[in-house]
């Protein structure tokens with residue numbers, strides 16, 4: 001608990017000197033070589049049937065993709081308005097649907113030509129993004145963040161404007177890795193080389209460890225995914241306050257809703 005509190009305090013201090021709302025990172029970018037860097041990434045091989053089984057619905061516009069597409073578009077608007085580029089996805093506890101939401105947002109962003117997105121699995125303890133995308137690999141994200149393996153060795157491209165950085169295996173030094181100077185540098189290098197309009201970062205749940213407390217201050221905003229009928233209001237409230245101490249809260253997504261009333265639902269059958 002003390003470790004957690006100390007991490008929050010440290011992050012708050014760092015954040016106060018940075019100014020959260022409109023992040024400014026360095027001088028105007030040199031665009032040389034960005035197209036080449038994207039083109040050099042290997043194309044990810046996807047099995048759509050497996051992904052549909054894993055609830056990834058956003059390859060094309062459909063009734064099933066609509067809630068995620070609405071979320072995507074609102075997120076892009078928020079990001080443009082506030083100058084956000086790094087967006088994390090977290091939740092109060094595990095299995096709320098972070099990774100599923102992250103993957104659906106990713107392919108939704110991929111369908112928006114003209115927007116480049118890089119999607120990273122930073123849930124170092126339980127990397128799940130590669131699994132739901134049907135990928136097999138051996139390199140843990142920790143190896144990339146510690147500088148042992150270059151990002152381009154794990155990165156894969158889907159179409160011209162969506163790239164995934166997937167990790168495999170389990171880390172036992174995830175909190176230390178995520179708050180390290182080296183991780184800060186790696187993120188900046190990815191931004192410099194690929195110049196994404198958005199980076200989506202899949203994180204662990206807030207309550208599982210101190211991983212997020214040393215990291216959320218490095219991103220611009222976070223989405224909190226809650227699980228309908230499981231996550232309590234208190235859990236949402238605590239997670240929201242913890243995230244808000246470190247970064248902007250982009251919003252809370254109520255996932256796995258079986259009953260949606262007209263107010264926040266969407267009109268079925270508009271296809």
Ligand SMILES: Nc1ncnc2c1ncn2[C@@H]1O[C@H](COP(=O)(O)OP(=O)(O)O)[C@@H](O)[C@H]1O
Nearest residue numbers: 054055094095096097098099100101128255256
């Ligand atoms: N909207 C949804 N409706 C039904 N099941 C879902 C939904 N989103 C996720 N799930 C399921 O919930 C489980 C946990 O999802 P996952 O995305 O791995 O959660 P997390 O990354 O938060 O641990 C998975 O079996 C996933 O298929």
Ligand SMILES: [Mg+2]
Nearest residue numbers: 098099123128
């Ligand atoms: Mg996950």
